[in-house]
Amino acid sequence: MNVHTNHPPVPLLEVRGLTVEFATRRGTVRAVEQVDLDVAKGETLAIVGESGSGKSVTSYTVMRILDRAGRIAEGSMTFSGVDLVAASEKQVRALRGREMSMIFQNPRAALNPIRTVGRQIEDVLKEHALAGSADAKEKAIAALTEVRIARPEERYDAYPFELSGGMCQRIVIALALACRPQLLIADEPTTGLDVTTQKAVMDLVMELTRARGMSTLLITHDLGLAAAYCDRVMVMEKGRVVETALAGTIFKAPSHAYTRKLMRATPRGGVTLRDLLPEGSDLTPPEPRPAAATDGTPLLTVTSLVKEYPKKGVGLTLARLMGRGTDEDLTPFRAVDGISFAVGRGESLGLVGESGCGKSTTSMMVNRLTDRTSGSLVFDGIDIGAIPARQFARSPLRRRIQMVFQDPTDSLNPRFQVGRAIADPILRMGTPMNGAALKARVEELARLVGFPEHLLDRFPHQLSGGQKARVGIARAIALDPDLVILDEPTAALDVSVQAVVLNLLQDLKIKLGMSYIFVSHDLEVVRLLCDRVVVMRAGRIVEQGMTREVLSNPQDPYTRELLSSIPHPPV
Amino acid sequence: MTATPTSLPAEKAATGLLAHARHIVTENPVTGLSFGLFILFLLAGLVGPHVVPYDPLASDTAAALAPPSAAHWFGTDQLGRDIFSRVVVATRLDMTIAIASVALVFVVGGLAGLAAGYFGGWTDQVVGRICDTIMAFPLFVLAMGIVAALGNTVTNIVLATAIVNFPLYARVARAEANVRRDAGFVQAARLCGNGEWRILLGQIMPNTLPIMMVQVSLTMGYAILNAAGLSFIGLGVRPPTPEWGIMVAEGAAFIVSGEWWIAFFPGVTLMLAVFCFNLLGDGLRDLVDPQRRT
Numbered sequence: 001m002n003v004h005t006n007h008p009p010v011p012l013l014e015v016r017g018l019t020v021e022f023a024t025r026r027g028t029v030r031a032v033e034q035v036d037l038d039v040a041k042g043e044t045l046a047i048v049g050e051s052g053s054g055k056s057v058t059s060y061t062v063m064r065i066l067d068r069a070g071r072i073a074e075g076s077m078t079f080s081g082v083d084l085v086a087a088s089e090k091q092v093r094a095l096r097g098r099e100m101s102m103i104f105q106n107p108r109a110a111l112n113p114i115r116t117v118g119r120q121i122e123d124v125l126k127e128h129a130l131a132g133s134a135d136a137k138e139k140a141i142a143a144l145t146e147v148r149i150a151r152p153e154e155r156y157d158a159y160p161f162e163l164s165g166g167m168c169q170r171i172v173i174a175l176a177l178a179c180r181p182q183l184l185i186a187d188e189p190t191t192g193l194d195v196t197t198q199k200a201v202m203d204l205v206m207e208l209t210r211a212r213g214m215s216t217l218l219i220t221h222d223l224g225l226a227a228a229y230c231d232r233v234m235v236m237e238k239g240r241v242v243e244t245a246l247a248g249t250i251f252k253a254p255s256h257a258y259t260r261k262l263m264r265a266t267p268r269g270g271v272t273l274r275d276l277l278p279e280g281s282d283l284t285p286p287e288p289r290p291a292a293a294t295d296g297t298p299l300l301t302v303t304s305l306v307k308e309y310p311k312k313g314v315g316l317t318l319a320r321l322m323g324r325g326t327d328e329d330l331t332p333f334r335a336v337d338g339i340s341f342a343v344g345r346g347e348s349l350g351l352v353g354e355s356g357c358g359k360s361t362t363s364m365m366v367n368r369l370t371d372r373t374s375g376s377l378v379f380d381g382i383d384i385g386a387i388p389a390r391q392f393a394r395s396p397l398r399r400r401i402q403m404v405f406q407d408p409t410d411s412l413n414p415r416f417q418v419g420r421a422i423a424d425p426i427l428r429m430g431t432p433m434n435g436a437a438l439k440a441r442v443e444e445l446a447r448l449v450g451f452p453e454h455l456l457d458r459f460p461h462q463l464s465g466g467q468k469a470r471v472g473i474a475r476a477i478a479l480d481p482d483l484v485i486l487d488e489p490t491a492a493l494d495v496s497v498q499a500v501v502l503n504l505l506q507d508l509k510i511k512l513g514m515s516y517i518f519v520s521h522d523l524e525v526v527r528l529l530c531d532r533v534v535v536m537r538a539g540r541i542v543e544q545g546m547t548r549e550v551l552s553n554p555q556d557p558y559t560r561e562l563l564s565s566i567p568h569p570p571v
Numbered sequence: 572m573t574a575t576p577t578s579l580p581a582e583k584a585a586t587g588l589l590a591h592a593r594h595i596v597t598e599n600p601v602t603g604l605s606f607g608l609f610i611l612f613l614l615a616g617l618v619g620p621h622v623v624p625y626d627p628l629a630s631d632t633a634a635a636l637a638p639p640s641a642a643h644w645f646g647t648d649q650l651g652r653d654i655f656s657r658v659v660v661a662t663r664l665d666m667t668i669a670i671a672s673v674a675l676v677f678v679v680g681g682l683a684g685l686a687a688g689y690f691g692g693w694t695d696q697v698v699g700r701i702c703d704t705i706m707a708f709p710l711f712v713l714a715m716g717i718v719a720a721l722g723n724t725v726t727n728i729v730l731a732t733a734i735v736n737f738p739l740y741a742r743v744a745r746a747e748a749n750v751r752r753d754a755g756f757v758q759a760a761r762l763c764g765n766g767e768w769r770i771l772l773g774q775i776m777p778n779t780l781p782i783m784m785v786q787v788s789l790t791m792g793y794a795i796l797n798a799a800g801l802s803f804i805g806l807g808v809r810p811p812t813p814e815w816g817i818m819v820a821e822g823a824a825f826i827v828s829g830e831w832w833i834a835f836f837p838g839v840t841l842m843l844a845v846f847c848f849n850l851l852g853d854g855l856r857d858l859v860d861p862q863r864r865t
Contacts, residue, residue: 367762369758369761369762390767393761393764393765393766393767394764394766398762398764399764401762402762403758403759403762405755405758405759406755407755409755410754410755410756411755411756411758411759412755412756412759413756413760413774413777413778414756414778415777415778415780416777421759424760424763424765425762425763425764428763428764428765429763429764472759475759475763476762
């Protein structure tokens with residue numbers, strides 16, 4: 001199925017019939033089965049797939065960094081004439097870093113936290129004898145300049161925690177490219193980064209690899225990203241390659257059903273939520289709950305909300321005590337800087353911005369887990385901001401404001417069966433009921449969110465990401481709240497699962513008459529789910545209005561920048 | 572064959588723990604061995620005094636200092652008391668001291684550590700300084716001091732052993748609670764209307780259990796050693812009560828004259844008990860951790 005249109009005859013990396021097995025307690029599991037792939041010199045190949053598709057295992061196998069339980073059962077791998085399957089650990093170690101290198105998903109985890117970034121680059125250069133102690137610093141600074149780190153001489157002495165996520169990823173790229181490898185493997189290099197940072201990082205990687213004639217293997221779950229930056233795209237499903245095609249063709253004429261499903265599920269302009277679901281899904285809209293008589297006032301009105309965090313540190317505490325220190329040192333950091341917005345009854349409001357813009361702090365203040373510094377939060381006529389967060393658990397209003405968390409795994413107690421997790425709010429705040437009634441209610445909630453009832457006695461680690469997300473949603477809606485805050489509820493999910501969960505959220509909103517605050521950095525998802533949108537930057541609101549208007553005709557330059565950073569596949 | 576499909580998951584859950592226990596024992600035979608030893612010690616403690624062949628206190632000068640034989644499996648001591656009977660009967664006392672002190676410190680130290688890790692602030696400061704103070708002394712010397720000051724009773728040995736173990740429990744519990752205080756499921760529990768103490772005890776505490784179990788098992792061995800050690804130097808249980816530490820102390824004088832069995836058998840039993848609890852720790856952790864139960 002390979003498209004060999006513009007291939008030079010000898011590929012840089014050639015993998016044939018690769019099968020990787022993992023020994024587990026329940027027997028051998030095949031993570032990768034019969035995978036063929038070629039990367040030509042100077043070519044960019046993307047491997048796209050959902051979690052569990054074997055895309056990462058494939059790249060780890062190529063680098064020969066599989067963990068101990070994994071083993072190459074079959075197949076051959078040749079990298080510029082070297083047989084990677086037969087090569088000894090010593091030979092592979094010489095290749096790694098110098099001939100092929102890798103960028104990992106979490107840049108902060110990939111850097112040594114207690115060593116300055118400059119020293120870490122030097123380590124790599126010295127390890128491969130590309131620099132001596134005399135010229136190491138000079139070369140390290142040159143490497144930093146190359147990945148466009150501003151003021152490289154100063155950054156040379158910076159520790160990873162002093163740099164932003166995007167900067168750390170640039171350092172990781174500098175490390176990976178320091179020895180001028182021929183092949184760069186990028187494993188989800190921009191997952192977890194903001195969309196503007198993603199664009200900057202991807203542009204940088206592509207530019208550097210193109211300038212050096214390097215080959216790149218990009219591992220990603222984002223079909224849009226793959227198609228926008230790569231020459232060819234290979235789609236994997238359950239350890240097998242289902243389709244390999246040129247980036248342009250795969251979007252115009254996806255030949256495999258799985259690729260079509262994946263493309264359908266990717267949120268993009270000009271589609272509705274229903275369009276994301278696989279063909280043949282039940283599309284009947286749910287019965288809306290008859291609206292209660294309201295006086296037309298918004299459910300939640302936020303006025304001049306401020307959250308300040310005092311700066312910390314022994315020196316600062318001393319300075320404060322002695323009345324010294326500059327004003328800049330002593331003014332607290334404003335995470336949220338006087339924002340005002342309203343959420344109507346039955347409305348869903350999108351809260352959009354990049355990491356550090358204050359959207360999460362805002363949502364934590366609205367759901368009363370964090371105290372505000374000043375400003376008011378009027379919920380149904382009551383200023384809930386005045387109730388301390390510690391006491392809010394006992395407030396009768398607690399049950400009316402709920403939340404769905406970003407990470408479905410982290411938000412479920414690993415030691416509770418999921419049925420117990422769903423029952424928790426009912427036990428604490430619901431009308432007292434007997435065991436049978438409680439069980440019936442939990443089962444009803446499970447049905448409502450489409451969670452299989454027979455899995456209710458499982459523990460979270462026995463469930464898939466999508467199932468855990470449903471449990472989190474069931475728990476949030478257990479007491480019929482008026483306002484639900486959705487904190488990137490689909491960020492940790494595969495696109496096909498995301499499509500289903502987004503539709504579920506939309507249906508539930510109509511069925512139960514709830515209001516949503518949808519916190520996200522993904523404008524495409526906000527476009528699909530939200531009536532109105534608030535765009536935040538550095539603690540302030542830069543723009544708000546109807547989603548359709550803001551996204552089609554953005555007024556603020558920052559909104560325009562956000563919109564233009566979304567990777568668009570070549571059409 | 573009559574089971575309906577709906578009852579299957581329930582049955583599976585019921586047998587799950589047993590099957591899991593069997594898996595652990597078979598996967599790691601050392602764990603199985605230590606489980607076996609533990610059961611043996613437990614039996615000796617429960618029914619030992621009723622099944623031993625001789626009265627552990629009855630002296631028989633005619634049979635004094637007899638080497639191990641069919642009549643006296645572990646031999647007799649200088650007063651002609653049967654060492655096997657004394658070793659078995661002593662199990663109850665030694666185990667009681669160990670279990671009581673570990674249970675005490677598990678509750679007190681665990682709670683203090685959980686509160687310190689979860690609430691932080693002055694709670695953390697107070698618990699931290701208490702730990703530092705205790706750790707500033709050599710632990711055995713501290714235990715000696717406590718028993719010497721409070722008096723030579725079993726209750727005080729339990730108390731002293733618990734106090735010297737306090738920092739171990741408090742610090743482990745603190746670390747475990749601290750990493751979870753802002754976890755997603757804790758936030759979610761707050762949204763569900765749980766109060767702070769309910770979150771701490773209902774949500775966080777169960778998650779600290781696996782590592783606390785290991786701690787229990789490790790300190791159980793240490794507690795036995797500590798109790799025996801105190802008795803050995805004359806600060807614990809007093810003769811003629813059968814107790815491993817006293818028996819080793821009494822037998823020590825006879826080793827030079829060739830009567831090795833008086834100190835040897837209680838010593839070996841003591842060693843096996845400590846050994847058994849240390850190995851048990853690993854097995855216990857696997858048993859109580861749901862992540863491993865798949």
